Amino acid sequence: MPPQVKNLIKPLFSFRRGVIFLTLFWLGLFVLVPHVLVLVTSVLTPDPQHLAVWPVTLDSWARLFDPLYVEVFWHSLWLSAVTTVICLLLGYPFAWILAKLPGVWRGVLLFLMIVPFWTNSLIRTYAIKLILGNKGLVNTLLVGAGITDKPVELLYTPFAVIFGLVYVLLPFMVLPLVSSFDKLDRNLIEAAHDLGAGWWQRFRHIILPLTMPGVVAGCLIVFLPAMGMFYVADLLGGAKNLLLGNIIKNQFLVVRDWPFGAAFSVALIGIMAALMWLYFLANQRINRQGGLDDEGI
Amino acid sequence: MMKVFKWSFVVAIFAWLYLPIAILVVNSFNVSKYGYEWQGFTLKWYEKLFHNEQLMQAFLNSLLIAALAATFATVLGTLMALAIHRYRFPMKAAASGMLFVVMMSPDIVLAITFLVIFIALGVELGFWSLLIAHITFCLPFVVITVYAQLKGFDRYLLEAAQDLGAGESRIFRLIILPLVFPAIIAGWLLSFTLSLDDVIISSFVTGPGFEILPIRVFSMVKVGVSPEVNVLAALLLSISLLLVTFSTLLLRRKY
Numbered sequence: 397m398p399p400q401v402k403n404l405i406k407p408l409f410s411f412r413r414g415v416i417f418l419t420l421f422w423l424g425l426f427v428l429v430p431h432v433l434v435l436v437t438s439v440l441t442p443d444p445q446h447l448a449v450w451p452v453t454l455d456s457w458a459r460l461f462d463p464l465y466v467e468v469f470w471h472s473l474w475l476s477a478v479t480t481v482i483c484l485l486l487g488y489p490f491a492w493i494l495a496k497l498p499g500v501w502r503g504v505l506l507f508l509m510i511v512p513f514w515t516n517s518l519i520r521t522y523a524i525k526l527i528l529g530n531k532g533l534v535n536t537l538l539v540g541a542g543i544t545d546k547p548v549e550l551l552y553t554p555f556a557v558i559f560g561l562v563y564v565l566l567p568f569m570v571l572p573l574v575s576s577f578d579k580l581d582r583n584l585i586e587a588a589h590d591l592g593a594g595w596w597q598r599f600r601h602i603i604l605p606l607t608m609p610g611v612v613a614g615c616l617i618v619f620l621p622a623m624g625m626f627y628v629a630d631l632l633g634g635a636k637n638l639l640l641g642n643i644i645k646n647q648f649l650v651v652r653d654w655p656f657g658a659a660f661s662v663a664l665i666g667i668m669a670a671l672m673w674l675y676f677l678a679n680q681r682i683n684r685q686g687g688l689d690d691e692g693i
Numbered sequence: 694m695m696k697v698f699k700w701s702f703v704v705a706i707f708a709w710l711y712l713p714i715a716i717l718v719v720n721s722f723n724v725s726k727y728g729y730e731w732q733g734f735t736l737k738w739y740e741k742l743f744h745n746e747q748l749m750q751a752f753l754n755s756l757l758i759a760a761l762a763a764t765f766a767t768v769l770g771t772l773m774a775l776a777i778h779r780y781r782f783p784m785k786a787a788a789s790g791m792l793f794v795v796m797m798s799p800d801i802v803l804a805i806t807f808l809v810i811f812i813a814l815g816v817e818l819g820f821w822s823l824l825i826a827h828i829t830f831c832l833p834f835v836v837i838t839v840y841a842q843l844k845g846f847d848r849y850l851l852e853a854a855q856d857l858g859a860g861e862s863r864i865f866r867l868i869i870l871p872l873v874f875p876a877i878i879a880g881w882l883l884s885f886t887l888s889l890d891d892v893i894i895s896s897f898v899t900g901p902g903f904e905i906l907p908i909r910v911f912s913m914v915k916v917g918v919s920p921e922v923n924v925l926a927a928l929l930l931s932i933s934l935l936l937v938t939f940s941t942l943l944l945r946r947k948y
Contacts (some may be wrong), residue, residue: 411862416782418715419773426829427791433813490706493699505703510886512710514933515717515926516755522922523713531727533716563713566706590757607784616797624801627892627911640895641801648805649896653854659909665798672797 409683431665438658457658465643472640475554476622479561480569485571486562486610491610495577506574510568521631524617525551526595528632529561552634560628565621576610593611612675620668642665696855714926721923738920748909748921755889755906756818756932762827763884767877769828770884771834775869778837778843796833800893803830808897818900825898826898827891831884838883842876878940885936889929 439452456546457466494505512520528550535547550556580603588598604611623667626641633639647657705763724732743749776782777789786902795803807826816822854864870877892907900906906925913919 401835411860411865412780413907415772415776416780418769419776419788420782420784422769422773422829422832423791425786426807426810426825427795428787430810433809434802434806437809486706491700493703505707508707509710511888511930511934512714513886515714515894516910517890518910518914519717519922519926519929520713522716522910523926525914526716526918527713528803532767549695591734604733619800620797622799624799624893626801627896627907630911631914641799644801644805645896648808658805658809661802664802668798668802 400489434658434661437654438662442653442655443471451642453543453655456653456655460663468643469565471642472623472638475526475557475637476619479565480615480619482558482562483566483569484615486609487566487573487614491573491577492569493549495574495580506571509570513567519561520564521628524556524563525631526690528556551554551632553638554637556632557629557639560632561625564625564628566619568617572613572617573607573610576607576613577613578667580606589607603690608678608681609675612678616668616671616675620664620671623664637669696795698797703799704829712833717923717926718930720920721791723920723923726920738924742921742924744833745921747926748790748913751909752912752925754903758823758827758905759885762824762831763881765824765834765938766828766884767881770832770880771870771873771877773832773840774836774843774873775865776841778840780849792833795830796837799829800891804864804894804897805941807894811898813885817902818898822900823895823903823905826894830891830894831887832919834887835880838880839873839876842873846872875944878944881939882907882940889933 438456439454439636441451441453442456460469475597494502497505516610528549530551532547532550534550538544538548541544585598585603587604593601623639625646626639626645629637629642630637642666644657644660647653647660719731722734722736724735724737742752769901774793774844777785807822807829811818811822811825817827850868851864854868859867894910895905895907896911899905909921909927914922
């Protein structure tokens with residue numbers, strides 16, 4: 397290559413440009429464009445051969461309001477909501493205890509929360525299935541202790557699905573909560589204590605509001621994935637306890653009605669966006685309150 | 694009293710998290726196929742798994758995808774963290790926004806977006822689609838880990854290097870890379886974990902040519918009990934524990 401050309405090309409291929417190009421290229425091609433494509437797919441006409449074709453139609457969106465699907469939708473929302481509440485009730489005190497521990501112990505226990513992830517979550521769900529089965533651990537204990545004289549039907553109930561979802565998702569609730577307890581200024585609690593606030597008042601007016609971002613973040617990353625976990629519903633829920641994920645998977649991989657599946661996904665993205673907006677509001681409120689506190693001091 | 698209550702709560706949660714896994718691992722050595730009671734020690738399920746070629750292949754494929762995806766996601770994520778931290782460029786806010794979307798989106802939504810783009814681009818579902826999808830969903834986790842570390846260290850080091858005439862790639866290689874090394878290891882392990890744990894996205898972008906574990910296991914456990922799955926659980930757990938022990942030792946020696 398003649399030197400003049402080399403000098404022309406060189407500034408075009410700097411390290412900095414390469415990094416920026418790679419960032420935008422990868423995120424554009426595999427994140428932005430696919431999301432737009434799903435949105436577009438949801439208003440196309442289904443076609444068995446080509447999956448989705450013109451013309452544009454709102455039929456798939458109209459079908460979302462079919463009572464059959466509305467029912468599944470609500471049931472799925474309900475299962476996920478109960479899961480989220482249980483995760484929060486278990487995770488909040490648990491994260492609090494973890495956050496107050498001295499460094500080494502804290503690290504060890506947090507590490508122990510991650511270890512279960514290394515057995516694939518499908519395999520863990522299978523383990524839950526074995527435990528809840530008629531001859532599984534729970535029923536053996538129940539019958540053994542004489543609480544019931546024959547095994548209780550635990551599998552293929554809403555209970556089993558919620559149990560499985562809480563089992564898989566609890567660490568996702570605990571981790572953001574621990575980090576928001578870390579940010580909590582202990583002096584504020586002490587000050588409240590010195591000023592005569594009781595246990596409940598300290599919790600209600602100081603601890604809870606200041607850890608709200610963690611609560612909302614934890615709830616988001618439990619609630620949203622919970623609706624999609626089709627394998628949990630498949631293994632533990634039977635035919636009656638479907639999640640939104642089961643419908644989406646079915647539409648995409650079995651029925652191959654892509655526009656309808658896409659419409660469901662966009663609806664899910666809509667719920668996600670609404671909840672994230674709430675998250676930002678909660679965060680903003682905390683920041684504003686923090687500002688006021690600073691002025692006060 | 695309060696203390697006893699507190700600790701029994703912690704112990705109960707961990708017992709609950711580990712009991713199902715412990716049962717799988719114990720049963721991987723159990724003579725009884727159904728594992729409702731202990732009937733003696735055996736290694737026959739291990740032997741059976743090693744002879745089950747399809748399942749073994751899927752297991753190795755899973756490890757391969759996890760290792761490759763973690764490696765590429767770490768390289769790409771480190772560069773992206775650098776770009777977001779150090780450079781100004783058009784659509785920077787959009788880039789961070791997209792990383793946030795990937796992190797927060799439920800797997801099922803990501804799975805569909807990946808499936809749609811691969812079909813639209815004509816990428817054959819299999820090895821490449823799995824690899825690209827896994828790299829992409831691991832990316833934001835690497836970026837935030839490395840970014841946090843980048844924010845933590847002394848800016849003057851970089852300015853000094855710049856004043857002394859070092860180019861961007863040199864600064865990256867000689868200063869930034871060694872300083873964020875612990876975050877890079879952490880990001881790799883996190884990506885490896887996420888990739889190995891994934892079921893939903895893999896189910897959508899897998900193809901007949903290249904099968905990974907969750908897809909094979911799904912059909913096995915849906916109908917009944919399979920002792921080989923217990924063995925898989927035990928193997929996955931030990932491999933990951935080995936990796937973490939190894940990386941902890943590595944980091945301790947260096948820092």
